[in-house]
Amino acid sequence: MAQDLLSRLMATQDWLLADGATGTNLFNMGLSSGEPPEFWNIEQPDNIRSLYRNAVQAGSDLFLTNSFGGNAARLKLHNAQGRVGELNRVAASLGREIADAAGRPVVVAGSIGPTGEIFEPMGTMTHALAVEIFQEQAEALKAGGADVLWIETMSAFEEYAAAAEAATRAGLPWCGTMSFDTAGHTMMGLTSTKMAALVEKMAHPPLAFGANCGVGASDLMRTVLGFEMTNTSRPIIAKGNAGIPKYHDGHIHYDGTPELMADYAVLARDAGVKIIGGCCGTMPDHLKAMRHALETRPKGPKPSVADIQAKLGAFSSANDGTGDTSGQPTRERRNKRG
Amino acid sequence: MADDDEIILSDLSDDELVLQMHDDLYDGLKEEIEEGVNILIARKWTPYDVLTKALVAGMTIVGADFRDGILFVPEVLLAANAMKGGMAILKPLLIATGAPRMGKMVIGTVKGDIHDIGKNLVGMMMEGAGFEVKDLGINNSVEKYLEAMEAEKPDILGMSALLTTTMPYMKVVIDTMKEKGMRDDYIVLVGGAPLNEEFSKAIGADAYCRDAAVAVETAKAYMLRKHNRATA
Numbered sequence: 265m266a267q268d269l270l271s272r273l274m275a276t277q278d279w280l281l282a283d284g285a286t287g288t289n290l291f292n293m294g295l296s297s298g299e300p301p302e303f304w305n306i307e308q309p310d311n312i313r314s315l316y317r318n319a320v321q322a323g324s325d326l327f328l329t330n331s332f333g334g335n336a337a338r339l340k341l342h343n344a345q346g347r348v349g350e351l352n353r354v355a356a357s358l359g360r361e362i363a364d365a366a367g368r369p370v371v372v373a374g375s376i377g378p379t380g381e382i383f384e385p386m387g388t389m390t391h392a393l394a395v396e397i398f399q400e401q402a403e404a405l406k407a408g409g410a411d412v413l414w415i416e417t418m419s420a421f422e423e424y425a426a427a428a429e430a431a432t433r434a435g436l437p438w439c440g441t442m443s444f445d446t447a448g449h450t451m452m453g454l455t456s457t458k459m460a461a462l463v464e465k466m467a468h469p470p471l472a473f474g475a476n477c478g479v480g481a482s483d484l485m486r487t488v489l490g491f492e493m494t495n496t497s498r499p500i501i502a503k504g505n506a507g508i509p510k511y512h513d514g515h516i517h518y519d520g521t522p523e524l525m526a527d528y529a530v531l532a533r534d535a536g537v538k539i540i541g542g543c544c545g546t547m548p549d550h551l552k553a554m555r556h557a558l559e560t561r562p563k564g565p566k567p568s569v570a571d572i573q574a575k576l577g578a579f580s581s582a583n584d585g586t587g588d589t590s591g592q593p594t595r596e597r598r599n600k601r602g
Numbered sequence: 603m604a605d606d607d608e609i610i611l612s613d614l615s616d617d618e619l620v621l622q623m624h625d626d627l628y629d630g631l632k633e634e635i636e637e638g639v640n641i642l643i644a645r646k647w648t649p650y651d652v653l654t655k656a657l658v659a660g661m662t663i664v665g666a667d668f669r670d671g672i673l674f675v676p677e678v679l680l681a682a683n684a685m686k687g688g689m690a691i692l693k694p695l696l697i698a699t700g701a702p703r704m705g706k707m708v709i710g711t712v713k714g715d716i717h718d719i720g721k722n723l724v725g726m727m728m729e730g731a732g733f734e735v736k737d738l739g740i741n742n743s744v745e746k747y748l749e750a751m752e753a754e755k756p757d758i759l760g761m762s763a764l765l766t767t768t769m770p771y772m773k774v775v776i777d778t779m780k781e782k783g784m785r786d787d788y789i790v791l792v793g794g795a796p797l798n799e800e801f802s803k804a805i806g807a808d809a810y811c812r813d814a815a816v817a818v819e820t821a822k823a824y825m826l827r828k829h830n831r832a833t834a
Contacts (some may be wrong), residue, residue, distance in 0.1 A: 269603075287765075287767075290673070291767050296714070296767075298714025298715060298741065298765075298767075298768060299714075335717040338716075341716040342741070344681075361681050363629075380717065382675075382679070382719065385680075386679040386680060386683075387679070445795065446671070446674065447671030448671075449671070449674060451675050452674055452675050452676055453673075453676060453677070487646075496618025507797075509766045509796040510800070511770075511800065511801040511804055513834075515770075516766035516769070516770070516796070517766070526708070527800070544766075569767075581671060585671075591642075592671075593672050594672060595624070595628075595673075597628075598621060598625055600629065601609060601625075601626070601629065601634075
C-alpha cells in the first residue's frame with residue numbers, strides 16, 4: 265500500500281506548517297455565536313473554501329476540516345444529530361477541492377473534537393458508545409476525502425483512545441492532540457509525560473501526537489518539552505493559541521502578534537516539533553509570519569523552559585507535573601483506605 | 603496505613619469519625635459518607651453540624667486541592683457525588699430543623715453557548731459548600747435568567763461561557779438587570795475558560811471566578827458581607 269500523504273511529507277521535510285484557528289476565522293466572516301460552525305459547510309460553502317484557501321495561501325502544508333463539533337453528541341445540542349454524515353463528508357470534500365487545487369501537496373486533516381461528555385465512572389459516556397459516535401464521523405470524513413484524521417482538544421485519555429479506535433476502524437491513519445489548560449495538565453489531570461507514555465502503549469498509535477489550544481504559546485511549548493522527557497521518537501505536533509483572549513469595547517481579540525507566533529514557531533522547530541501550527545486566534549497573517557520565520561531563521565539549540573519564558577512570556581502555573589516534582593503542591597494524607 | 607476493612611466507622615469517636623469522613627470525601631466514597639452521616643445523626647448531632655463540620659469542611663479540602671492543581675476534575679466529581687449522597691439524607695432534616703441557610707445561587711451557561719462541564723462543577727462545589735443551587739442548564743437568554751431570579755429569589759447569579767464569542771452576552775444580562783433597577787439585589791459571579799478579572803470588571807460583574815473552588819470562596823465572602831450589611 266502506498267504510504268499516506270502526511271507520512272510522505274514528514275519523511276521528506278524537517279517541519280510542516282499546519283493551519284491556524286477555525287472558529288476565530290469563521291467568526292470574523294460573520295458566523296454568529298452559538299451557531300454550529302459545521303452548518304456552514306452546507307449553508308456557506310464559499311466561506312469554508314475561503315477558510316481553507318487562506319491557510320493554504322499563507323503557507324500551510326496541512327489544514328483541518330470544519331468538523332470539530334461534528335459528532336452526534338455535540339450536534340444533538342442543536343438537534344442535528346442526524347446530519348453527522350452530511351456535515352462531515354462536505355467538510356472534507358470542500359477541503360479536498362482546495363488541497364487538490366493548491367499546486368503542491370497539502371494534507372486534508374479531518375478534525376474530530378470531543379463529545380463534551382464525561383466518561384464513566386464519573387460521567388455517563390462509555391467506551392463503546394464513544395467509539396460508535398466517532399466512527400460515524402470518521403467514516404464520513406474519509407468518504408469526503410480526508411487524508412488523515414485529526415483528533416484534537418481532548419482532555420480525557422479514554423476519549424482520545426476511543427476516537428483513535430474509531431479512526432482505525434474507519435481505515436485512516438490519525439494524529440491526535442490533547443489540550444493542557446489546567447496548571448499544565450489536561451482538564452482531567454493528565455500530564456504531558458503521561459500522555460506521551462500512554463500514546464506509545466496504544467495498539468494503533470498515531471502518526472504524530474501533541475498538544476493544541478490550552479493557555480497561550482508559552483504553556484504549549486512547556487508541554488512539548490514534557491513530551492520530550494520521555495525520549496519519544498514519534499513526531500510531535502504543536503498547535504498553540506495566539507496569546508490570550510482580551511476584551512475590548514465589546515469585542516474579543518487574542519493578544520498574540522504575528523511576531524510572537526513567529527518566535528513560537530521557531531522555538532517549536534528548534535525543540536524538535538515536526539508539525540507546527542496555531543489554534544484559537546491564529547489568523548493567516550500569523551501563519552505567514554510563522555512560515556517566513558521557519559524558512560529564514562537558522563536552526564538554533566533546543567530551548568529550555570527558561571528560554572521559552574523569556575521569548576513567549578510567563579507560564580500560567582509554576583509547574584506542570586513533569587520533571588522535578590519536588591516543588592509541587594501535595595496533600596499529606598492521614599488515612600487512605602485501600 | 604489501615605486497609606479497607608479495618609475501618610469500622612461506628613467504632614470511631616466523633617472527632618475521629620469526622621476526620622475519616624473528610625478522608626472519605628476526598629476519596630469520593632459515597633456509601634461511607636452516607637454511613638458516616640447516619641451515625642452522626644444517630645449520635646444526636648444536629649443536621650447543621652453534620653453538614654458544616656463533616657461535609658462542608660471535607661469539601662473545603664477538596665476545593666483547596668483542586669484550586670492548587672493537586673486534584674483534577676475526575677476526583678472532584680467523585681467527591682461531589684459522595685457529598686450528594688450525604689446531602690440527600692441531610693436535606694429534609696435541615697429543613698425540618700430550620701437550620702441557617704448558606705445562600706442560594708441561580709447558575710447557567712449564557713445564550714449561544716452549550717458548554718456545561720465547568721458550570722456543572724461550580725454547581726456541585728457550591729452544593730458541596732452547603733449552598734442551594736438552581737441550575738438553568740445551557741444556552742440561557744436574558745429572559746430566562748430574569749425569570750429564574752424572579753422565581754427562585756437567589757442571593758447569587760452565576761454565569762458561565764466557554765466561547766470568546768458568547769462571553770459578551772454576560773454584559774447584556776447585567777445591563778438588563780441595571781435597567782430594571784435590580785442589579786444591586788444580586789451578587790453576580792462570572793466564569794469560564796476565556797474570561798479574566800479585567801473582563802469581569804468591564805462588564806460590571808461582582809467577581810470573576812477562575813475555577814469552581816474560587817467560586818465557592820468568593821460566594822462565601824460575598825454572603826458574609828451581605829449578612830454583615832443586613833445586621834448592621
